[in-house]
Amino acid sequence: MLFNSYEFLFLFFPLVLAGHFLLGPQRALAAARFLGAASLFFYGWWSLSALPLLLASIGFNYLASLWVTPLAGRSERVRLWRLRGALAVNLGLLAVFKYADFFIGNVNAAAGIAWPLPHLLLPIGISFYTFTQIAFLVDAWAGKVRERSFSHYLLFVTYFPHLIAGPVLHHAQMMPQFADPASYRLDRAKLVLGLATFTVGLAKKLLLADPMGQYADVVFAAAGQGVDLTTLTAWLGALAYAFQIYFDFSGYSDMAIGLSLCLGIRLPINFDSPYQATSLIDFWRRWHISLSTFLRDYLYVPLGGNRHGTARRYLNLVLTMLLGGLWHGASWTFVLWGALHGAGLVLNHLWRARFGTRPGSRMGRWAGAGLTFAWVTLAWVVFRAESMEVAGALYRGMAGLNGWSSHPFRGFDLPYPVAEFYQHFLGCAGVAFCLPNSGTLARWLPPRVSSRRQVVLSALATGGLFMAGVAHLGTHSAFLYFQF
Template sequence: MLFTTAAFVCLFLPLTLALFFGLGRWRPSWAASALFGASVAFYGVWMPMYVLLLLGSIAGNFLLGRIIATARAEERRAAAKRWMVLGVSANLALLAYYKYANFFIDNLNALTGQHWQLGTVLLPIGISFFSFTQIAFLADSYQKGVKELRFSHYGLFVTYFPHLIAGPVLHHAQMMPQFRDPATYRWQGAHFSAGLLIFVIGLFKKIVLADGISPWADAVFNPVDAGQVPTLQEAWLGALAYTLQIYFDFSGYSDMAIGLSRLFNVSLPFNFDSPYQATSISDFWRRWHISLSTFLRDYLYIALGGNRHGSVRRYLNLATTMVLGGLWHGASWSFVLWGALHGSYLMINHGFRALCGQALQQRLAGLWSWRVLAWGLTLLSVIVAWIFFRATTLDGALRLLRALLPTGEPAGLDRLLWEAGLPAARGWMLCAVLGLAAVTLPNSNAIGQRLLAQMQQRPGLRAFATGAALLAVALLVLLNTARNAVSAFIYFNF
């Protein structure tokens, strides 16, 4: 089920809410178990063949987490570390097999001239997210002595349906106090109304904005991957359209996840903070996919040595972290190059700041013209990198990248857009409107906090707000159903 479908909105969500709060009045532990079961069912609708894999992964990591925490408490640090390494390795091996096995075999065949085949390995949806969530749990069990006693709470922590398919990557300490709090299982009208309004914002971003601009991105990238050459205008329009599509697609999912979770009185961490308003690439990565950036920093960059072993080692650690972060998104050299580009950007950014010094940085930051220049350069760098992220072939990405440069030759006809029946003028207008919204409007995190405060302070607004939100949800889902073009979220592929 997609969050944008009638089956989810009209069937799964109301039944799960009724079961959760109905049981929560009497036995919070039963309500937690019921939500765990509903989340597994939510996953099972997507991929029933992998439900046992998911449950086996949860059971194995839960057991390992208890063993690690117990060994640590008994001051058997060496044993705890061995179990932690074993658990992390098992999770990475599972991820590597399902996500990278065919990629490895294909590249090995290309190098050796052999024709080895592994067969089709179907990627379990959400495996990157539930694997990283559990790796963080095992690392925290070793480093901090985390010990989870309730299997139902741990299972809910991993499978919690608002985040299961596309994040955010959760930490045990963020969720367990909420699952243990009896207040979580009692109906709270302010949380419900605010959550519903946040969900509507995300639904609008996905159905109207992201899906609205996506045809222009597809009309350029798909034929370019197949070997066609776009015009200068088509190349820029396609690159900008995808830049805005992935922004509102992922931002919309993040809003919906936070809003849905708020219905259950549970707060998810913010995962998206107006990244296209960033004035440096470091700032961008503090705003884009915040939970993944934090995970890569805490469990990879710092583990590699961070900035503790000199500048050269620091830059190598940055590059390695971003390359692996790119590979996390998918088994493709395009993703590797996307990560390598961002690693290069970060190294240049950190090197420039080191050359400038703190005093000059502060003076530059006070100049309006410098901030505009820094913002424009950051956004341009991000747009260039998105081309490798979206293209399905390296040749296609390089073809589109070359087409972004004016050659001085007479402009040709926008054949790719004409064949798709898409007027260029409308595409540019959509890009202008969506781009203006992305770089000027307040982000959903701030809006959501204000909505929650209003619902708590003004109970009289709740009924009106809830009714308006339900009407908006109904209209958006109806629009999504009527156009017969239901699309999954981009990050479902990772």
């Protein structure tokens, strides 16, 4: 069940919203349990066969969190071994379902053998709910977890706005809200802001991401078929994917935040206009913020962070990005993507160590933003490519090795005329580079505005944007981060 589908918009969510607020004012715990059950139904709609695995993971990790807490009455050494065992189970489960084919395939290639590949179906959302629970376990071991309700824990893990594609939630952000009776009472301000935020996300997905994705698919498919891409065609294909993944994931995050606000719960902001970043360091503070925070707190810092000298700091940074790339998928293309960002961050830190971090002139900031976006776009090529060969074909075209053509896409079977592509392209660039983050909507929407005219205009704008999105529901596609 996609957020951008008829059954979700006009059946599932209205019923969940009604049930949530009918139960909430009198029975907050019952409302939390109802929301947890609805979230399990939402997941089961996607994959009923994967639901037992999710439930087993929740049950195991909840019990493990009780075994590793200081309140368990065991020695620190015993608790530490329990934590290591629980983490091994979680990471082992992820490795089996997500990386078994990758590992066995590479062993086969290196050793010249032919072990059969298991070809296990990847349970949807496993990376997100596994990372969420790993963080909870580590914090429980450290004595940072105070909430012990199983109903709230189940809701924390399965909460449907985030379950399939994030953000990666932290218990300190969410569980106090689930335990607060005020979260289950209708808040008109949150409802209005939530509907507007959801609508902006829906428009990002259907009106910007999907059209760009169709062009990106054409170019990457051509590269996979051995077509020699000219410079302009290759660059436009790479840029189309850069905009597709930005508006696809940013749109999903906005929709998740908006849905949650309607229910009275605040999800963390996951995007802060990352294509307006003036450095790669700044980019990773704005892009997929919840994953960046997780990797920093539960990987980079435990590796030693910046506590053991400059060389070790850069090594830890590269290792973190390599593993972050591998988290996205079991392929050398994702490892290379992580390596490119790791190398870029090291260069960025070296530059800052030499020239300082003070903001430069406006021209300098523009140059920094342009260079950052170019690096990110080049890295997206290998992220999107199905193989290293396809990525190499794109890079050869982008480097001008196949010649230049002022007529891109000539001979391609395009979903829309080229003129429409440029219109979509300019629209994406204008929104990504010039407009503020969706989080600023709270400044413009009622009841925070006093002018009746502003209230009417806000309602009309939201309604018009929603209708434009609904008009494209029949052409919806799944969100890109569902595959991770």
